Amino acid sequence: MAILVQPDTKVLIQGITGGFGAAHAQLSLEYGTQIVAGVTPGKGGQVFESKVPIFDTVDEAMKETGAKVSAIFVPPAFAGDAIMESVDAGMDLIVAITEGIPVADMMRVCSMMGDSRSRLIGPNCPGIVTPGNGPESSGGCRIGIAPGYIHKKGSVGVVSRSGTLTYEAVWQTTLLGLGQSTCVGIGGDPINGTSHLDILKLFNEDPETESIIMIGEIGGSAEEEAAAWAKENCDKPIAAFIAGATAPPGRRMGHAGAIISGGKGTASAKKEALREAGIAVSETPSEMGSTLANIL
Amino acid sequence: MNIHEYQAKELFDQFSVPSPKGRVAETAEQAQQIAEELSGQVVIKAQIHAGGRGKGNFKNGFKGGVHLSESAEEIGVIAQQMIGEVLVTHQTGESGKVVNKVMVAQAVDISKEYYLAIVMDRESRSPVIVASTEGGVNIEEVAEKTPEKIIRETIHPLAGLQPYEIRKISSNLGFIGDTAKQFGRLLKALYKLFISCDCSLVEINPLVTTPDGQVLALDAKFGFDDNALYRQPEIEALRDPSEEDPREVAASEFGLNYIGLDGNIACLVNGAGLAMATMDIIKHFGGEPANFLDVGGGATEEQVTNAFKIILGDSNVKGILVNIFGGIMDCDVIANGIVGACKQVDLNIPLVVRLEGNNVEAGKQTLTSSGVNLIAADDLSDAAEKAVQSINV
Ligand SMILES: Nc1ncnc2c1ncn2[C@@H]1O[C@H](COP(=O)(O)OP(=O)(O)O)[C@@H](O)[C@H]1O
Numbered sequence: 115m116a117i118l119v120q121p122d123t124k125v126l127i128q129g130i131t132g133g134f135g136a137a138h139a140q141l142s143l144e145y146g147t148q149i150v151a152g153v154t155p156g157k158g159g160q161v162f163e164s165k166v167p168i169f170d171t172v173d174e175a176m177k178e179t180g181a182k183v184s185a186i187f188v189p190p191a192f193a194g195d196a197i198m199e200s201v202d203a204g205m206d207l208i209v210a211i212t213e214g215i216p217v218a219d220m221m222r223v224c225s226m227m228g229d230s231r232s233r234l235i236g237p238n239c240p241g242i243v244t245p246g247n248g249p250e251s252s253g254g255c256r257i258g259i260a261p262g263y264i265h266k267k268g269s270v271g272v273v274s275r276s277g278t279l280t281y282e283a284v285w286q287t288t289l290l291g292l293g294q295s296t297c298v299g300i301g302g303d304p305i306n307g308t309s310h311l312d313i314l315k316l317f318n319e320d321p322e323t324e325s326i327i328m329i330g331e332i333g334g335s336a337e338e339e340a341a342a343w344a345k346e347n348c349d350k351p352i353a354a355f356i357a358g359a360t361a362p363p364g365r366r367m368g369h370a371g372a373i374i375s376g377g378k379g380t381a382s383a384k385k386e387a388l389r390e391a392g393i394a395v396s397e398t399p400s401e402m403g404s405t406l407a408n409i410l
Numbered sequence: 411m412n413i414h415e416y417q418a419k420e421l422f423d424q425f426s427v428p429s430p431k432g433r434v435a436e437t438a439e440q441a442q443q444i445a446e447e448l449s450g451q452v453v454i455k456a457q458i459h460a461g462g463r464g465k466g467n468f469k470n471g472f473k474g475g476v477h478l479s480e481s482a483e484e485i486g487v488i489a490q491q492m493i494g495e496v497l498v499t500h501q502t503g504e505s506g507k508v509v510n511k512v513m514v515a516q517a518v519d520i521s522k523e524y525y526l527a528i529v530m531d532r533e534s535r536s537p538v539i540v541a542s543t544e545g546g547v548n549i550e551e552v553a554e555k556t557p558e559k560i561i562r563e564t565i566h567p568l569a570g571l572q573p574y575e576i577r578k579i580s581s582n583l584g585f586i587g588d589t590a591k592q593f594g595r596l597l598k599a600l601y602k603l604f605i606s607c608d609c610s611l612v613e614i615n616p617l618v619t620t621p622d623g624q625v626l627a628l629d630a631k632f633g634f635d636d637n638a639l640y641r642q643p644e645i646e647a648l649r650d651p652s653e654e655d656p657r658e659v660a661a662s663e664f665g666l667n668y669i670g671l672d673g674n675i676a677c678l679v680n681g682a683g684l685a686m687a688t689m690d691i692i693k694h695f696g697g698e699p700a701n702f703l704d705v706g707g708g709a710t711e712e713q714v715t716n717a718f719k720i721i722l723g724d725s726n727v728k729g730i731l732v733n734i735f736g737g738i739m740d741c742d743v744i745a746n747g748i749v750g751a752c753k754q755v756d757l758n759i760p761l762v763v764r765l766e767g768n769n770v771e772a773g774k775q776t777l778t779s780s781g782v783n784l785i786a787a788d789d790l791s792d793a794a795e796k797a798v799q800s801i802n803v
């Protein structure tokens with residue numbers, strides 16, 4: 115089954131006519147993903163790559179095409195509004211790729227989402243991939259900006275705050291022949307829609323996922339919360355890596371959320387919490403796959 | 411982004427948050443003149459992006475970054491000892507910070523010092539007001555030793571600050587009557603400022619009451635959300651590049667994210683998480699990373715060239731590790747970028763390159779046949795080990 119998205123999931127792209135959105139819409143189509151609609155206000159009626167109809171509003175696009183998942187490729191200033199439009203339309207899942215959304219906007223978005231039916235992944239994330247059966251994992255569902263070909267359909271669930279570290283873990287598990295059930299980038303911002311813990315719960319329920327790689331980094335306490343839950347509730351083996359052991363305190367390390375503040379959110383505290391929960395912690399980013407393989 | 415206290419005071423004035431009258435000076439003469447205009451007792455305060463100035467010391471031996479005086483002449487003399495000198499506080503680190511400006515303000519009679527701050531809190535995804543009756547001291551210490559003396563009030567992001575929340579905080583701080591009213595007005599104004607300017611932090615330490623019944627902000631520290639600066643041009647204009655690492659300023663002009671560290675192995679990586687992890691693995695194999703450097707999604711020849719120039723501007727650097735997971739980008743394009751950059755900057759220290767991803771074989775071929783003296787690595791561990799070895803020969 116995989117989690118969140120399946121090969122037949124119908125996907126809409128908000129911002130499909132922008133350079134970045136268009137390039138990745140094209141790559142997703144080549145991967146075999148069901149990109150069924152685009153939304154760009156003012157460009158309704160046009161067609162993307164003579165395949166994908168473009169609409170002015172998410173509401174209209176959903177009604178016409180049955181899309182259930184939206185990917186946000188809208189510039190930071192308008193991304194909060196774009197997410198809310200998808201929440202209002204009743205999307206199941208909203209994947210916000212955009213980097214650089216003001217924190218105040220995300221705070222308002224998360225507050226307005228309240229108990230709506232939508233789930234938000236990101237922002238500032240590489241997206242989600244459920245690998246397919248075809249050559250180089252094509253035929254799967256690729257939402258976002260991850261390179262499709264590094265994946266392989268398999269049994270490892272990957273969840274990460276960082277894009278490139280996700281690719282490392284994916285590539286390592288592909289080379290080991292384990293492959294992935296679903297890979298989820300939850301994003302590097304301080305306020306995001308879905309946490310490590312939320313994804314661990316989904317992986318734990320998913321029959322196709324047999325083991326998990328969780329990648330965290332300095333800042334906040336999301337990894338600790340996930341570890342505490344996993345200790346009591348997770349039946350599947352977990353390997354983890356935490357980036358930022360050498361990061362100086364008080365500095366934002368590229369990601370808006372990667373900052374040690376007031377002595378909290380250090381890599382060593384997180385690793386300690388993970389180990390305490392029985393999770394296998396990989397010492398280096400190049401051993402994520404082998405650390406997992408060792409406990410299988 | 412941070413600003414100076416005198417700039418914070420200008421924001422306070424704009425939003426009607428009461429604080430003592432005062433102005434900024436860049437010379438001793440100006441400082442003395444402002445003191446004359448204000449008359450009576452005044453305070454002179456060194457302007458740097460760090461707190462703890464009162465208890466800090468100058469490298470020239472002069473003690474204290476905050477002084478009170480009745481004499482305008484003496485203010486001029488004190489300013490002379492501060493301007494152009496390096497002030498070290500518990501927040502600046504040993505290297506301290508150069509004082510380019512001082513603020514001269516009306517001194518106030520203090521009845522009691524309090525602490526008041528608003529922060530954007532990631533855990534509760536809301537603004538949180540933090541207040542304490544223990545002001546004018548290091549708040550982290552208060553939080554550690556007497557956590558019961560810290561008041562925290564979470565504000566609903568959509569509803570905003572409510573009158574009952576103001577009354578609750580005010581009552582917990584022990585304010586009554588007119589003082590409570592004044593505090594209420596101040597907090598309301600401060601919250602408005604916090605939201606309107608996309609702040610991540612506003613901290614007043616100390617907030618004071620005076621014998622004649624005023625409530626005033628005597629100090630101010632601001633942090634702003636960098637992601638929101640595009641819609642805060644007036645705030646962005648307050649940026650003081652002299653407070654920032656010049657290498658970081660240069661890097662940001664080229665769309666690079668650079669943070670200087672103390673080690674001697676520089677790294678150049680695509681992606682923030684991988685860049686952090688690359689620093690970590692250098693350390694793991696016994697080396698010391700010289701920097702964090704994220705070149706973002708791509709790595710064009712121009713970007714790599716500029717990145718090399720910034721890296722090589724650090725005289726501690728003895729070797730470079732380039733770690734690129736190509737992903738969507740064609741590794742051969744990246745390899746050509748690296749080779750072109752090496753030739754442009756005339757590289758004469760060891761360079762280890764780890765390239766992975768799309769079209770990687772062609773990329774490796776380009777690297778090895780380029781004639782550029784570099785060490786190719788198979789994977790990240792191999793790269794880090796080779797980088798550490800390369801500077802130890
Ligand atoms: N205008 C003023 N009048 C009287 N005392 C002041 C004034 N400004 C600051 N002080 C005193 O100096 C102390 C240190 O100043 P402050 O601005 O808080 O700098 P820092 O926090 O960097 O040490 C304050 O706690 C307060 O007691």
Ligand SMILES: [Mg+2]
Binds near residue numbers: 461629
């Ligand atoms: Mg202070």
